[in-house]
Amino acid sequence: MSDVLTSSAVWRAEKSVGITGHTRHLHNPSPISVGFNAPGMCKTLTFGPTALAASIARTATLRDAPPEMLARWGDSALTEVEWLIEDGSTFMLTQHINSLADAERTAFAGRVGAGVTDLLMNALGYTWRDNAACLSSSLAPHADFIYGDGAVTDYGVVLAEARGSFAANVSAATISGQAKRKYSKQVNPHLAAESPHGKIIHGYSIAFGSRPGSAGAFLHAAETRISKPRGKPPPSTEPTPSLNPESTPTSLALATHRANFSLMDAPSIVTWIDWVRAGGEHPDAHSPVSFLEIPYAGRIFLASVDSLWPFHGYSDWLDDLWHDPRMWRHFPRRRPLRRSSDGFAGWFVMEEKSAGRFLNALSAIIRDGRESMPATIELPRIEPAGFVVDRGEGGAVLPDSEYAYALYRDGLALLGSPPPRRIVGHRTWSPQDGMLDN
Structure with missing residues (x-):
């Protein structure tokens, strides 16, 4: 890293961060689940400000707090990363980081560390997530997150610990040491334990850091080593993986989408998810939720009307907006994120088929009763966009768009x-009847 300090500019360019260290840690027994093979670690992670901000918000909302509160937790993420991280292809903090109090700088480093961890875990093929606080109600040290899907499907789940550091003494050695220590203290003790989402069969500790005033960053990944069996392996007692790639543990899908719909500012859906997960007072069954269908990047996304219009209980304006695109320019948002140049606030939405499949599955659980909730539901997976990894086969470059x-x-x-500035339609979700065409 070179000692450079440049004038700040709002971050727009994609950045590539190389994996500066990768260690594998022994565990007995190994493998914890026979047949599981961890995905190969990438060489480089490339991402832009939108992806990092989204992952910071995704990890921050994995809580059981009120959805209205969590929606606002994610509001500042895009502003923070744009102004506190320098523009350009090399990772570097702006001079504004020096204006923060020590506690806030530490907190921002932690948020970025969590965001980078989430990007890396998604790049490795893991989809569904929850906060690892579900492992224990005690204050015993534990990792930050639980992930499922991808290579771990039908075997269990994996743990992920996140660490971020923006300090003057940050180096490859310090970041490596942090990743290894965190793995030993907060990941390793929980391996082979049972979680609400399945057995923990693998673990990661991801540490990310950069020195203020210097260009470059360090990223170390520590993970569980899987030993190769000697001689003829014993007969497996593990379950045979299913042939359905869309099979998803219901508990993990509910945790994931609670965070997602909180970010989308759809508290009514979160209320139903909470009832399905934990019981309590039965929500109002006659309160449908409306979505706008937004075309973007060749896909259709659903945007929650709750976050867009203060009169979401009145539906006639939806037809007016749909048939008169000129109204779009006058369409206010209740909770804009402030941006520096283009005036756009950033918008959490969900791909139409993904949202529809989950909400229909949620309605089925509501109709049948939470006591008969299935162990798995079938949900689609989407090819990620906005971040990419290089596994040593070529440069990790995001496609021009x-x-x-x-x-x-x-x-x-x-x-x-x-x-x-147009919408192509609107959809309504009924808790009892699922997604309705309008």
Whole structure:
């Protein structure tokens, strides 16, 4: 890293961060689940401000707090990363980081560390997520997140610990040491334990850091080593993986989409998810939720009307807006994120098929009763956009696009540039009847 300090500019360019260290840690037994093979670690992770901001918001909302509160938790992420991270292809903090109090700088580093971890886990093929606080109600140290899907499908789930550091003494050695220590203290003790979403069969500790005033960053990934069996392996007692690639543990899907619909500012849906997960008072069954269908980057996304219009209980304006695109320019948002140059606030939406499949599955659980909730549901996966990895086969370069957005395997997206000033329709979700065509 060179000692350079440049004038700040709002971050727009994609950045490539190389994996500066990768260690594998022994565990007995190994493998924890016979037949599981961890995905190969990437060489480089490339992402833009929208993707990092989206992952910061995604990880921050994996809580059981009120959805209205969590929706606002994600509001500042895009502003923070744009102004506190320098523009250009090399990772570097802006001079504004020096204006922050020590506690806020530490907190921002932690948020970025969590965001980078989420990007890396998605790049490795993991889709569904939850906060690892579900492992224990005690204050015992534990990792930050649980992930499922991808290579771990039908075997269990994996743990992921996130660490971020922006300090003057940051180096490859310090970041490596942090990743290894966190793995030993907060990942390793929980391996082979049972979680609400399945057995923990693998673990990661991801540490990310950069020195203020210097260009470059360090990223170390520590993970569980899987030993190769000697001689003829014993007969497997593990379940045979299913042939359905869309099979998803219901508990993990509910945790994931609670965070997603909180970010989309759809509290009514979160209320139903909470009832399905934990019981309590039965929500109002006669309160449908409306969505706008927004065309963007060759896909259709659903945007929650709750976050867009203060009179969401009155539906006639939807038809007016649909048939008169001129109204779009006058369409206010209740909760704009402030941006520096283009005036667009950023917008959490969900890919239409992903949202529809989940909400129909949620309605089926509501109709049948939470006591008969299935162990798995079938949900689609989306090819991610807005971040990419290089596994040593070539440069990790994001494809050129007029769109600035981040799209995740579960269907959640953060639109970082304005969509066309038109909508193509609207949909309504009924808790009892599922998705309705309008």
